[in-house]
Amino acid sequence: SSEASYNAGEIAAQHMMDAIQPKLQAAASGSAVRIGVVAQESNSDSINKRTGGFVDKIVSLIEAQPGFGKGSVAVIGHDKYANGVTSGKVIIEVRIPSEVSDNAGKTEASTLLNKEDLIAIYGSNEFAAKCIINADETLKKLGPNKVIAIGFDSGALQLNAIRSGVFYGSITQDPVQIGYQAVKLAIAAQKGETVKDVDTGCRWYDAKNMSDPEIAPCLYE
Numbered sequence: 001s002s003e004a005s006y007n008a009g010e011i012a013a014q015h016m017m018d019a020i021q022p023k024l025q026a027a028a029s030g031s032a033v034r035i036g037v038v039a040q041e042s043n044s045d046s047i048n049k050r051t052g053g054f055v056d057k058i059v060s061l062i063e064a065q066p067g068f069g070k071g072s073v074a075v076i077g078h079d080k081y082a083n084g085v086t087s088g089k090v091i092i093e094v095r096i097p098s099e100v101s102d103n104a105g106k107t108e109a110s111t112l113l114n115k116e117d118l119i120a121i122y123g124s125n126e127f128a129a130k131c132i133i134n135a136d137e138t139l140k141k142l143g144p145n146k147v148i149a150i151g152f153d154s155g156a157l158q159l160n161a162i163r164s165g166v167f168y169g170s171i172t173q174d175p176v177q178i179g180y181q182a183v184k185l186a187i188a189a190q191k192g193e194t195v196k197d198v199d200t201g202c203r204w205y206d207a208k209n210m211s212d213p214e215i216a217p218c219l220y221e
Contacts, residue, residue, distance in 0.1 A: 005046045008202040009053025012150050012171050017061045019148045023119045027089050028067030036112030036121040037094040038128040042080050050124040055081050105131030113141045126153035133161045142166045154219040169206030172218045
């Protein structure tokens with residue numbers, strides 16, 4: 001559902017906030033820093049909500065930090081998400097490729113990774129995460145004590161990036177619950193019972209917990 005996708009984006013923002021805290025403290029009194037966002041497109045409701053949930057949450061979390069406050073975060077790069085702030089201590093730059101192709105997505109990710117003030121980057125679906133990973137193959141900007149990267153969904157490329165420390169972690173949907181609830185709702189509908197959307201939830205995973213029994217079934221190669 002739209003609400004579930006939005007909430008998933010918020011969870012990604014909360015985990016990113018934990019990772020970038022030291023760099024934000026420096027930005028409170030020094031030079032502006034940048035957080036990049038790569039989204040596959042702006043028309044898909046689920047991707048739009050995952051992107052918007054992340055942007056809204058990271059803005060509110062940063063504004064709540066000492067030394068920041070309202071108007072200290074500028075969201076730029078795409079009209080759908082821009083907040084009208086022209087300058088800020090933190091810049092959130094959202095980039096969406098002109099077409100859904102690996103090369104176009106990689107170009108947008110590379111543009112962000114080449115910016116010297118970038119401290120973190122988020123990809124709001126598997127396509128976007130893959131583009132970030134591919135862009136970093138030659139740039140080598142991601143990893144511990146470098147640019148923090150957070151993705152969405154899984155896939156072999158993303159799982160390997162997390163295992164190796166290139167990605168900080170990612171958000172996965174819960175396909176086990178999706179399957180279970182779909183069957184449950186289908187049976188209820190067949191009986192003539194009233195059914196409604198069910199939030200099947202999502203989970204944060206990283207190198208530490210991706211093999212846990214409750215996480216592993218949610219990941220796919």
